[in-house]
């Protein structure tokens with residue numbers, strides 16, 4: 345069994361307490377390009393333009409949000425990356441690790457960042473966001489999450505149908521994956537849920553964003569729902585800040601954004617001042633778990649002392665912006681520079697909670713049993729012990745965490761030494777702290793934040809929900 349697979353299994357059980365398998369290898373081929381007439385390089389954008397809604401970040405939340413809003417309003421979607429279409433590194437999952445995540449160039453689809461804990465991580469820089477570079481695992485939200493988020497069940501179910509119709513598929517299962525599934529059942533990870541999109545405990549075959557021909561589908565495909573006459577999508581357009589105006593004692597109002605195109609030219613887009621019935625024109629930040637709090641701070645909404653230390657004019661002193669970041673084990677983000685292309689500093693405090701460490705240990709123990717199971721025997725090299733596999737994994741340079749202790753038989757230490765991410769980091773703009781239940785940024789007007797969830801499905805659902813209900 346490859347180390348990557350061992351590590352994915354440990355990570356998945358450590359994070360969810362259940363196992364979900366999807367296909368992992370497909371032939372090379374190109375993706376169908378829908379030839380959207382509304383996709384443009386930002387270099388062709390006017391210096392100044394006006395829209396009812398301005399959406400920043402064309403990722404898992406931003407694409408469905410802009411698509412649904414465009415049924416009634418003029419929408420501008422601004423994305424710092426390029427188009428995902430025609431790029432084999434996006435289309436084929438086989439490119440996922442070696443070609444996409446390992447590309448450290450400034451034009452890479454994936455911008456690497458290393459958390460202050462020493463864990464290597466990635467953020468998307470392409471239309472479709474995380475869905476264009478991720479592993480494509482798809483699961484519906486846990487019912488408890490829907491309830492706790494006060495989402496309307498009926499709407500959530502409608503959103504599932506809307507998304508799953510075009511971008512989610514039943515995976516092809518390879519022999520080794522059947523062996524893992526059967527091994528899990530043999531060692532008691534029950535019930536057997538078969539193939540399901542539902543978020544359930546036990547063993548299941550989940551959904552994938554790769555179709556039967558092995559082509560990736562992304563949130564950018566959801567732009568097919570957009571009204572082409574009412575939407576403009578600008579690529580290679582990096583928003584530097586949201587513009588606010590203040591009058592007397594009233595809250596500062598977001599009224600526009602400033603962005604830079606690939607040639608370094610600056611453009612401004614403003615909210616139209618005309619009325620929309622009861623609705624107010626708005627700017628929506630859907631720039632991801634790191635991008636959204638980073639842009640709030642660059643725009644002057646954040647901890648005042650921190651902003652002043654970087655000569656950023658304070659619009660609202662909001663100490664909780666950037667706090668509460670989690671990567672399924674938590675802390676916060678801070679700006680390193682005023683450059684929107686640079687990563688902020690992020691700390692996650694992996695395994696600070698004893699519960700997280702225990703989950704990892706339990707996960708590794710389950711995997712040991714699966715490797716020893718009858719179902720898995722065809723894939724086992726009996727001459728290599730499980731401990732040897734663990735030692736090999738430990739010796740691999742998968743993170744920059746200083747290795748502690750030398751007890752190679754302690755699973756706690758194995759977990760600490762090999763801590764890595766499955767890229768489900770979220771937070772930074774928490775409900776009740778930075779935004780309200782309607783996603784409005786506290787302390788200012790006409791600005792909302794969407795996305796930042798820990799899975800593509802949750803981000804897509806919130807995006808769809810907002811666009812449909814507005």
Ligand SMILES: Cc1cc2nc3c(=O)[nH]c(=O)nc-3n(C[C@H](O)[C@H](O)[C@H](O)COP(=O)(O)OP(=O)(O)OC[C@H]3O[C@@H](n4cnc5c(N)ncnc54)[C@H](O)[C@@H]3O)c2cc1C
Pocket residue numbers: 400401402403404405406422423424425445466467468469470471472473474475477478479480481482483581582583584630631632633635636639684766767768794795796797798799800801803
């Ligand atoms: C490598 C990897 C693997 C993953 N695997 C899975 C998986 O298998 N299953 C799953 O459910 N989830 C997975 N995830 C998580 C999932 O992709 C994210 O939860 C989801 O994409 C978050 O959606 P979002 O809209 O909040 O942000 P994103 O999808 O990241 O979108 C944010 C967008 O904003 C753009 N942006 C940021 N700053 C600016 C700016 N200043 N100006 C203009 N644009 C900007 C970015 O380029 C990006 O396109 C993975 C994530 C990664 C990185």
